[in-house]
Amino acid sequence: MMAKDIALVTGASGFVGSAVARALVADGLAVRALVRPTSPRVNFEGLDCEVVEGDIHDAASVARAMKDVRYVFHVAADYRLWARDPDEIVRNNREGTRIVMEAARGAGVERIVYTSSVATLKPRDDGRDADESDRADETSAIGAYKKSKVAAERVVETMIKQGLAAVLVSPSTPVGPRDVRPTPTGRIIVEAASGRMPAFVDTGLNLVHVDDVAGGHLLALKKGRVGQTYILGGQNVTLMEMLGEIAGLTGRSAPRFRLPRAPLYPIAYATEAMARVTGREPMLTVDALEMSKHLMFFSSAKAERELGYSARPHAAALADAVNWFRAAGYIK
Secondary structure: OOHHHEEEEEOOOOHHHHHHHHHHHHOOOEEEEEEOOOOOOHHHOOOOOEEEEOOOOOHHHHHHHOOOEEEEEEOOOOOOOOOOOHHHHHHHHHHHHHHHHHHHHHOOOOEEEEEOOHHHEOOOOOOOOEOOOOEOOOOOOOOHHHHHHHHHHHHHHHHHHOOOOEEEEEEOEEEOOOOOOOOHHHHHHHHHHOOOOOEEOOOEEEEEEHHHHHHHHHHHHHHOOOOOEEEEOOEEEEHHHHHHHHHHHHOOOOOOEEOOOOOHHHHHHHHHHHHHHHOOOOOOOHHHHHHOOOEOOEOOHHHHHHHOOOOOOHHHHHHHHHHHHHHOOOOO
16 A cells, blocks of 8 residues: 555544544555554554554654654544643643644645544533534633643644644544543443442533544545534433433433532542542542533534534444443443
8 A cells, every 4th residue: 555545543542543543444544553652552453554652742753653644633632531730631632732733744744634522612501502613712611621622722723724734523422332441431331330320410411422433534534624623423412311321221220319519519529639649530520510510412513514424323322332341341
């Protein structure tokens, strides 16, 4: 295969990144996966791709990985909702993105697909679906992760104005197989499937199968307009509905108790204080409670219209996630 057909994927050992790499291989592209030396390789099992070691914060290793590359998919991100130093998450995502974009421009890459997030958008107060026009800024974004994705997105947008050929995609809440870490949403699925979530708060989110998100990345490469953002989502569901469906998949009783938020704040402060001692990410955070006040409902109409994007029912995505977590031993 000619060198011009190489697609570099950053974050290819991760949940979304590995799904993107698989989609590209299936489409006939030669995939080069940029992974850190310490990253687990389980998501590469059976995948025909070139693995190169490096770090998006090491400009030299990123530049080496760009050799002979035609396309770049920058998927890598620090996806934590909590850290001892919240500014670390912002720095990681903003500066890592800057390094990758500068290396791609220096290497003359033909097209870049940058993985942003619906975290950069503002949910609508009336509960209607937000779209690409509902932009947040760093002051209105809740929590370090959302602030970091806004900051990184602005880096890309500034460079697009300077001639960078990048298309942005914003996944909503991906679920499905190969969530090794797991992600914050994956942890909710595991806890619910294990019978450890007897109650819930009144909130909502947009669930999408991770493989549909990966397919959306490929469509963005082929059909996306430079400088445009496309939401890659699925279906809007309440947390109560989601937990009920997980209960049905595992033969458990659905949680029936709706919790008020106010009594949960002292618990969140306590778990964060403990996390600062142990270094382990807390299950409940103050930022998560603040975010739960909003329905995270989004529309993928633009991606459907311009890219031909579509997503399978969210129930199928949840079933694939539960089945994978069970087979991988996360659910006893």
